[in-house]
Amino acid sequence: MARWRVLACVPADGLGGTQGAILDLAGPESGPSNAQVVALINPSLSEFNDAVAVSRPNFIFVAGPPLQREEKSGVVGAFHFRGDMAPGEETLLSALAEARPEVAYVDAVVSPHFGPSLHQRGVPNVVVWPAGTAIPTAVAAHYNCAFAAFLINTHASPPEAFAAASHSTQAHCMVLGSDGTHTAPALPAFVGAARPALPDSASIPPLTVPPGLQQQLDPNNLPAFPGWTDVRLLAPRAELRLLLTGGSGLVDSTRLSFLGEALRALLVMEARGLQLTARTPLDKLPRNLPAGCAAARCDYTTSSGAAGSVVLGAPPGVLEHPALVEHALRMTLVTDAVSLQFRLPPPGLSLPTPRSSKAVAGGTPVVDTVVVTSVWAVEVLRSLCKEPRYRSLAALGVAAVGNAADCAFTPADVARMGLIAGGLPAANGAAGTTIAATSSDPASAQAPGGGLQTADTLPSPSAQHGGAVGVGGGVGDDVIMTDMPAALADGGHTYFGADAMMGYAMNGHLHFLGNSDMAAAAGYAAAASPDSPLGGVGDGLGGSGDGAPAGPGAGAADGGGTAGVANGNGTSPHDGWGAGGSARHDKPPNFTGDLPGYTCRRPPLAACSEAQFYDDLCEFLSLLRGKPVERSKFPEAVLNGVSLDLFALYREVVSRGGFRVGNGINWKGQVFPRMRNWTESNKQTGVGNALKRHYQNYLWEYEVAHPEDVTLDRCVLCNARDREGGTADWLCCDCCENWVHHSCDKRPGLGQYKDYTQGNGRVYVCPSCSREQEAGEALKRQRTA
Template sequence: MLAVLCRTNNKDVPQGGFPFPDITSSGRLEVQTLISPTTDEFRKAVDSVQPNIIYFQGERLINDEVGSLVWEGAQDLPGLFGSSLPTTVYLEIPDGEEVAEALHLKGIPYVIYWKNSFSCYAACHFRHALFSVVQSSSSHTWDAFQLAHSSFRLYCVRNNLVLPNNSEKDDNTLGPCLLGDPPKINVPPAEAGGEDDEEKYPEDLPAIKIYDDDVNVRFLVCGSACTLDASLLEPLEDGLNALLSIEMRGSKLHNRVSALPPPLQAGTFSRGVVTMRCDISTCSSAYISLLVSGSAQTCFDDQLLENHIKSEVIDKTQLVQAVSNSDENKLSVCEPRESASIACGATVFEVSMKVPLWASQVLRQLAPDVSYRSLVALGVASVQGLAVASFEKDDATRLLFFCKKVDNNIHDRMTNPPIPPWMRQPLPSRKRQIINSETSRNNGMESGNGYVMVRQKTKIAALRPIPHIRHQKMLPFVGISETNGHDFGGQVKTHVSSMPSNKHNSAGSAPVAHRKSLSSSYQAKHLVSLNPLPLKKHGCDRSPIHVCSEEEFLKDVMQFLILRGHNRLIPQGGLAEFPDAILNAKRLDLYNLYREVVSRGGFHVGNGINWKGQVFSKMRNHTVTNRMTGVGNTLKRHYETYLLEYELAHDDVDGECCLLCRSSAAGDWVNCGVCGEWAHFGCDRRQGLGAFKDYAKTDGLEYICPQCSISNFKKKLPKTSNGYS
């Protein structure tokens, strides 16, 4: 930033207890200063420094107002600029609208100016708030102005201290203005699918949806006793919204993995909707995790997904909203507090705001940062019990300077001040007579302290213990859980423990078969498949996977990842070092991993694949003396990273049908470890098979179909005759 000052302002000294801060380099803001320069000195400085921001400060008058520029060439500011133009120009002079429009027409994108006259105290507060935002984070001019303007409204406009001597004017015309267009996030429209697509992502659904809960966050704001009205809450809301917009506009997507849908919402998902858990770092290096759902085309493109998240958060959401459900916000006048660890001992008051959970995590991570000054610009001294570490004594003095006048007026109007909670009378005892609602209503208007002692009837139901709810683990690619007695439809199923202990008698086989067939038929009718639609086809000339060589396959995978923007997965050494993942002291065998998974129905078959017993044993990473634990989860994670999107863009998955019922309906799929055929677990009505969960585990049992059990009966051990291995 290039700061152009007037010579008469160098002798500014604190007056009336207001400390004027120096304009110096700090944080991300590097300042070069010129004092009453000539035209040539100004042009040389602009050409050599090439600043992003140029700040023009008017002279300070005797009546504490800010005057115009008084140095050579200041009468024609647009003529001072040549080919090198800054991004932002801040004119701290009165009646600067015409000059601002001339500078904007010359090609300067953003110009900040004042329409009317203003005091040096109001100008100092806005300037200090603006520069605090710029030095704290890499922010856009639009967002930085919105935050600084909210701080100006919160302390200067609300306290009627924009003009000297408390001049009475319309506050809507006071204050700085911004000339320029708001920034836009480049989100390209979704590509239309081909006419041969049987199903596609519904057009009436949003591109993405973020799942997060709203929480109440308590802020301690520097100031004295004041009324919690719209003039205080609205600027604070706008300022916190601008702060979160700055953090999200400069955020980066670091990692994304597929995740289960939100609880109780899986049935509402349409076909083609996928769910991702996204790890994001904000502009000031705060880390959050978001659960996002959207189309496969959006969720598998890192840059497109990142832009959609920014657009959803910044352009389409009101992040911060004031709440009035706390006792403090219900009172007409807030109760000031003091603490040596908050705002350097200055008085503060409490305000409750409703924000998303991820936003509260961002604010709590930024509060302890001593270099982050954007919270101080809004007067926030504490976030949910965490003190803002960058709050200094001079900050509290400047903010309280604007609250003196309002503080005196409020104390004059407080005829019946509210009683603090620790001084309120206790509830009536049991011997006290219970008054009816009509009497309490009349007496409540005549009570001196504004509180009515009403004894309410005790609710017996509220004293009963809350039953413990067994949360069902959501497995979207398998059948309905058999361990839970109730499903979402309200139907009751027979619990497993209610079965006879002797599983090999003829009387117990019928209920088991009926229960399994009921589970499969219910799932086929009511559960919505979460299998995403195939992505746009790769269009490669690779050979079919069953005859493709490993070198040809790895080259095609590398080209696909580069085409989709996943350059972080490609090592510098190229094909010789691809992939760079190591498993069991060997380079990950992507070729055999992909062949085994697609031959068994693809990744979204879910737990029907025995990853350790059927997949890992066919890979070069497997050893006879292998003792690795968690191999199945490791293979799933590597497959999601390198091959899941590749699988969706190719037609390599074998289309399977149940070898028992000859249908491809949804159900509890299991894969035979001998012949490799697929079957519905509910269609196999042999006794002694156990439960589906015994086979769905990563290290679970190996399923053997009835045909293989009969043909290999004489060759297998006796324990395998009933389906176990």
């Protein structure tokens, strides 16, 4: 039996426009196998009730008629059953409530209380549009297409489908004002028991313990199973060309940040439900596996049936159990999926110009973009692109993956994407505001500050725009606590859109109602959230095969780019860590160290235990990110097959002057060996960059909030700290760990400062320790003689 039984009620004049994507699901060639679709054209109430009785739908889509014939400026009106003479919307509300679907999507004008009332009457998930706001037909068409595609094709839950559709719509329908600012389009609101959020590793199904391992394996404590921490994915990185429907203005850091998050979510949805089909042991082992590990080539099919294969390294005790291998693949691929990142052209180069071909997206204008991801993701995306029934890529505007055109584009998709690519008026009708799809001016899409940037290293789209805040994994900091009927308040964990009680004053915002504990945890989700690090892959579990860091910044460097991790201003906090290596960093962007509500409850660092440190850090990050950090799963990032040792990393860095010192710290030679992640047989490359990235992601703000932890050593040669007008050429002695200005050490043959800060770096020994070493060696020679 099909998972989704869809009943679509559409007006007679909406077949080719807003509702075309929903009706495509009913086509024999484009309809997915897990959906049955019944379409009613301008139905009467009796026809609706008869269809409900026959098909027993669990997804009902109701659409109002377009009020204007002009597609670009058309808006959606209210829905009425044919022949319904009763005023208002009570008839529709009662009909949907009696049908009791799992999802009700009302693509029409409704009152502010429609969504909450329908949810209160027993419909678990309700999608409704903001009351009092014009619903653009093109935006509505794109949104319902993406929602249905992710819900049905990609096996997303209704809250996940809502989040993915919001990201896709904001990427393609964002409005660029005449002053260069972006404005998010009008978005629907979600009323349900779960907060809309893109999926992460927490959505992986729990492990079913294989027979015979019940006594040895606790599914809630997998790292305790022998050899589990040595499991790693061997997946090299690759650049992939994607053709996206739209104009040059789509190649913009803000818009690609939304699209990047949606693409990563798509890969997570595919990987979390994969099935292992075969595993073949490898005779020749990769060189970077831990001692005692074997490797196997694992063939699998994803949730949507895309076939792929990867190499998994693990101890033989893990590889011999198919259930463990399958779960390890799900975990590592999901973790690696979040490393996908868009790359913008270098500054000074023109943006790619749109072009078209009938063979690609039916002749819709497309532009070239480049993403950096793992080879398994390339394989999966290409496979999905060739499946005519898989519509999620088309809903994201992906016209081609590499040289493979997306086969799922239908005439309705071509009409919709062509309309959006041609430019739409702003929702508020402001003069000079159009969707930034057709701009060919590089300046119109150039991020502030310029530079090659990766879209997923920018601040979260929700933090930038305030629209659809809840869909990115957090809820807006504009929490509204409002009066409501007692029956609604009893729901406790029910989430309502701002439209539900506030007259849709804030389109797309999600607010907690009736639960003070959850309201206290509300806030925007930062791009590098602590429990889902963007850079956590590539450093062990879920890492790249060559051991290079696969997170933000690393992809650009490996691909010949020049940028590190881009901050919210479009600049890189790593600027100056290059050849000169003399830049120092005094504080993270936009953070002064003062965090309201936070009080340090741990003892001084010298007397602090690891458990006390992690408890305090989790509390700090929860307040900073506006998202609860689960202590038992923190951190999720892994390095060299072991959970990241943030305690040792923090102690070693602050004892060397803090993160501001930059490359004056020998990250690989001095910091890494003092962490639990280090092993004598370690052959991983890019450790220094990975440690910097993890420190910036988890610890930089925490360091700024605790200046007392930082050791501000004086130069042991000149007895000064930072000299006015001088370069901050700090080096740390490998023996005594005292600090020295490189320019103060006048010994011959010392080399240049960059010799100690680039790559693996030379080991620096200060003059005093060098003399002690020479004296000790001389004494040893005398005794030998």
